[in-house]
Structure formats: C-alpha cells, structure tokens
Amino acid sequence: MDHLPSWNDGPAKSAIESFVHAATDAGSPQFVPEDERIATFDQDGTMWVEHPIVTQLAFALARVFALAPNNPKWKDAEPFKSILARDQAAIAKFTMKDLEAIVMATHAGMATGDFHATVSEWMTTAEDPRWNRRYTELVYQPMLEVMQYLRANGFKIYIVTGGGQAFVRTFAQQVYDIPPQRVIGSAAKTNYAYTKEGRGVLVKQPALLFFDDTAAKAEDIYLFLGRRPRAAFGNSDGDRQMLEYTQGNGGATLAMLVLHDDAEREYAYGPANGLPDVKLSPFSQATFDEAAAKGWPVISMKNDWKRVFAFNP
Amino acid sequence: MDHLPSWNDGPAKSAIESFVHAATDAGSPQFVPEDERIATFDQDGTMWVEHPIVTQLAFALARVFALAPNNPKWKDAEPFKSILARDQAAIAKFTMKDLEAIVMATHAGMATGDFHATVSEWMTTAEDPRWNRRYTELVYQPMLEVMQYLRANGFKIYIVTGGGQAFVRTFAQQVYDIPPQRVIGSAAKTNYAYTKEGRGVLVKQPALLFFDDTAAKAEDIYLFLGRRPRAAFGNSDGDRQMLEYTQGNGGATLAMLVLHDDAEREYAYGPANGLPDVKLSPFSQATFDEAAAKGWPVISMKNDWKRVFAFNP
Numbered sequence: 001m002d003h004l005p006s007w008n009d010g011p012a013k014s015a016i017e018s019f020v021h022a023a024t025d026a027g028s029p030q031f032v033p034e035d036e037r038i039a040t041f042d043q044d045g046t047m048w049v050e051h052p053i054v055t056q057l058a059f060a061l062a063r064v065f066a067l068a069p070n071n072p073k074w075k076d077a078e079p080f081k082s083i084l085a086r087d088q089a090a091i092a093k094f095t096m097k098d099l100e101a102i103v104m105a106t107h108a109g110m111a112t113g114d115f116h117a118t119v120s121e122w123m124t125t126a127e128d129p130r131w132n133r134r135y136t137e138l139v140y141q142p143m144l145e146v147m148q149y150l151r152a153n154g155f156k157i158y159i160v161t162g163g164g165q166a167f168v169r170t171f172a173q174q175v176y177d178i179p180p181q182r183v184i185g186s187a188a189k190t191n192y193a194y195t196k197e198g199r200g201v202l203v204k205q206p207a208l209l210f211f212d213d214t215a216a217k218a219e220d221i222y223l224f225l226g227r228r229p230r231a232a233f234g235n236s237d238g239d240r241q242m243l244e245y246t247q248g249n250g251g252a253t254l255a256m257l258v259l260h261d262d263a264e265r266e267y268a269y270g271p272a273n274g275l276p277d278v279k280l281s282p283f284s285q286a287t288f289d290e291a292a293a294k295g296w297p298v299i300s301m302k303n304d305w306k307r308v309f310a311f312n313p
Numbered sequence: 314m315d316h317l318p319s320w321n322d323g324p325a326k327s328a329i330e331s332f333v334h335a336a337t338d339a340g341s342p343q344f345v346p347e348d349e350r351i352a353t354f355d356q357d358g359t360m361w362v363e364h365p366i367v368t369q370l371a372f373a374l375a376r377v378f379a380l381a382p383n384n385p386k387w388k389d390a391e392p393f394k395s396i397l398a399r400d401q402a403a404i405a406k407f408t409m410k411d412l413e414a415i416v417m418a419t420h421a422g423m424a425t426g427d428f429h430a431t432v433s434e435w436m437t438t439a440e441d442p443r444w445n446r447r448y449t450e451l452v453y454q455p456m457l458e459v460m461q462y463l464r465a466n467g468f469k470i471y472i473v474t475g476g477g478q479a480f481v482r483t484f485a486q487q488v489y490d491i492p493p494q495r496v497i498g499s500a501a502k503t504n505y506a507y508t509k510e511g512r513g514v515l516v517k518q519p520a521l522l523f524f525d526d527t528a529a530k531a532e533d534i535y536l537f538l539g540r541r542p543r544a545a546f547g548n549s550d551g552d553r554q555m556l557e558y559t560q561g562n563g564g565a566t567l568a569m570l571v572l573h574d575d576a577e578r579e580y581a582y583g584p585a586n587g588l589p590d591v592k593l594s595p596f597s598q599a600t601f602d603e604a605a606a607k608g609w610p611v612i613s614m615k616n617d618w619k620r621v622f623a624f625n626p
Contacts, residue, residue, distance in 0.1 A: 035492055112535060165539075166539070179348055180538060180539030180540055181540075190535060191528070191532070200558045200561050209522075209523075209536070218505045219502075219515060222425060223500055223503070226482045226494060227494075241513060244513040248512045248513050
C-alpha cells in the first residue's frame, strides 16, 4: 500500500519511508519506543501557503478594518493608516515592530473564548485572493499524508509554529486532526480575571510570552514536551534549530525542509530560485548549505509532489 | 468492581464516582466527548507529602552540600550559610527570595539532560527522614487510584504544579504513569547552545519563565492545553483559580481539595486544625469558605482514606 500517494518516487519520499521503517520495525537497530515517537511540523510554508503574506496577517488586516470604526485615530496613525488606505507597497514594507503593533491591536484585550470565536468565523468566510478558496483549503495534501502516515505508525504529531498558538488551535483539529494541546506556537500573556457573574476567564494581553521562531522552537519544544522530537519538518531559517535539535536526538531521526520551487502550482521563492525572499523568516543559502552538510533531505514541491492541494486548482 | 479500594464510602468517594458517571454515560445529559476529558492534579500536598518541606527543596538543599566545595563563598553568604550550618530554624524562615536564590544556584547553568540525570540519581538514593523511604514512595495511594479510575474512563491526566516542571518530569512517568508532555509546572528559561561537537543543547538559565501557582495555574493550563479541564484536584490557596477555571467549564465538572487532617498517618495542618500553616502556599480559611460556597468536596485524609500510602508505615 502506498501511504504517500501524492508523492512522486524519489529521494524525499524514500527518506520518509526509510525513517518510518527504521523507527518502527521491531528488529531495527534504530527502533524507537512508541512513547518517544514525536514529530513536529512548522506551519506557514510547510503545511500551507504563506505567500505573499501569512494567513494570520491576512486575518489581522481584516480585523483592522472591522475594528476601525471604534478606533478613529487609526486613520492617521501608522501602521493602521496604510492598511486602511489599502497601500500594498507600504504593507509589504512593514517592519517586525509594525506587525507586532497590528497583532497586539487585533489579538489582545479580549477573553480567549471571544478570540477563538472571532478566528473561527473569519476562517469560514474569508477567501485567499489567488485561488478564491478558504485559507484552510490551502493546506498541502502531500504533507497531510506525511502526518497521517506517521500517525498510523504511532507518532504523536505536533505543530510548532511562529504563528499564534491560539490562532492555529482554532482550526488545527479540523484541518490537521491535531488537538489544541499539540499546537505549540507564539503565545501572548493572559491574565486571569472574573466576569460580572464571577466566572473565571483568561484575557489576552498585548504582550508576548514567547515568539516561537528560530532557537525558541527548540526551547519551546522542550518546554512543552520535555524531550526531543524524532522527526521535524520546516521550510525556513526559522526552523533550523528545530531540525538540529531533532537530529541531535541520535538514532532514527528525520529532518526535512520544503522548498518552494513551483511558481506554476504554488510559488517559487528562496535560494534555489535566486529570487529575493519576501518572508520575515527566509530560507537562506546558509540554511540550504546546512541541509546539505547535515543530510537533511530537501522536498522539491515541483519534483516531489504529484499535486499540491486536495482540490484541483 | 470498586475502582477506589483505598477510599472509605462517603461524600468524597461518591462525588468522584458521580462525576465519572455523569461525564461518561452516553445517556447522561452532561456527557463529555472523550477528547475533552482532561483532569489536572496539583502535586505537592495533593499527590505526595509536602510537609515539613516540599521534596524539591530537600533536593535543592542536598545540591547545596554537593556543590559547596566548588562555591567556597557560600560558607559566609546567606541563604547558603544557614543551609551548610544545618540551621533548621533559619531554614524554616527562608523567604521566597531565599528559596529562589537556592533554586537558581542548584537548578541553572547546566544542560537539561544533565539536570535530569542529577534529579534521577538523587531520587533513587535520598530518603525522607520520617518514614525512611524514597520520596517517590510518599505518594498517596488513594489519589493514584483516582488518576487510574479517570484514565480508565478516557481522561487525560495532567500534573499542574508550582514545583519545577523539569524536576517533576524526571519521575512522573514511573510514579504517576504520566509522560513528560503532561506535566505543567514552574519553568526556567532555557537557552539553545552548541556543544564543542556542534550538538544543539538547551542550557537552564537562572530566570523563571513562569511560576506556576495561583492564577498562573489557570493561565498555564490554557497555554499548554488550550481548554479548560473537567476535573481538578488541589490542596491549597495556590489551587483556587485552577479549581474555579475547571468548574467554569460548565456541565460535568469536579473540583476537589485534599485536607491534611491526619496527624497520625501523615500530618495535620490548615484551617480545619486551627494550626499555623507552615507552607508557602497555605490552605487558608478563605479557600475553605470558597469550597463550601461553590460545592467543592473536601477530601479528609483521616476520614476518607483507608490508607495513605502503598506501603504499610
């Protein structure tokens, strides 16, 4: 039986299958007990489309419009002014500080349950501008098959994302079959407070507890899981430490990177294309070199995937 | 079949059984789907002995002696001076700041794997002074039965402790059948670094990421799990918000407090005994009153438990 039907035969598919056999065959010298079978997946660019902007930023921009009537000063204050003026050139140049201001203004100051409801509603109505599909449909079918293949072999599957943990948990069960406690991501502080009726609720604060990217991915995996993964999948410099930390487990491990080299079916960006990388966390030549030096198989979207999405574009 | 053989019949045992029936009987109006069945247990004083000092402090004091030869200045510097002089009266009066200094000096500055090994070795050799038993034997048999009873009914069992997450994870699998990713506790920051051989490791820093007590218990449950528990067990003011947050789930919930009223078999302290409470996080009259007002059953060690430990003292 082919567990990875959306994959072409080649080194990437073989690497996944060889790893699973090495980790799960009782006679394998690299056999891994089931409670140590943990696989971590980056989300943006690894599990779904992140180009030209990550989905969470699209959500935040939509929230700026929704909240603008209650925030009249935004018309004259950056970065909100550029958003409300739909100034795409200015939006493309937003700094990390701009993005943080946008996220804090649209994600904080509400109870966690209210945030969850707001994200849920947006996800069922918003569409991406290229495919005119719900964002949750822009998930890579081949990567869903890897998750399912690993799950069927006793692996626990985690998302480890620079995106917001509360944001991703809203749809992870439905989209990835991953329960909220298996989503690790950037997290805002929350404050315990009481409603008028005396019910304890958590209110999201405009302050980060941690930004789950680069070294923080390894640190947060330890914080949440207490041990190293056996397999890890990423697509950018932000995933290097997670892949190193996984490979550092020794024995049967798998560390892989998705390369966006398919301008026709998705997008092409990163070192293989010689194109400038528009993301906050690029796939730089240094990471490409590290992958080669350490034997991390690189997944070519163009060559390794029979199809990109579950739907036919 | 009696799932709670170490419990006497009474309101506490009945409350546990009634909750399980309400949550798991398919015909129950309060039926809880299996993926929402989450139960959280405080550790010190709820799962094992915390009197006269919590086990992690006993470990830290032992580490001060072990590390003293490399820290000659400790002979003249508090709080280390009092520890090395075995000045029990001074130790009993340590402030939170003293304790933090002791924990940082004994828990930080090493790779996570080295800390794990140090705790493991201590746990297999150290004995408590009253029963002359390993600390991991001082676990309450009736509470282990509650964990097992809930687990058999589809609940995921978590420890949510003010104690150190890395400390408790070292023995939670063996003692509670709880894997590391289901231990939530106070956590130190870690820094990702490389060994001389280029292997990525995490080094424990002398700084807290969070102290998992009082309101932080609710906040950290949300951080780690993304949803409210269905059942929660505590024994002190530090557990109030966790119990409130659990009860706030609505439907079938259970919030219980262990009362230490058994001077003969264990210890008696807290409001029911009119004794001064020696702990950092006492069971105050205010919490006792909240339990009565909100219908949280209080577990009397003396009346509700046939035996306290698995061994015969």
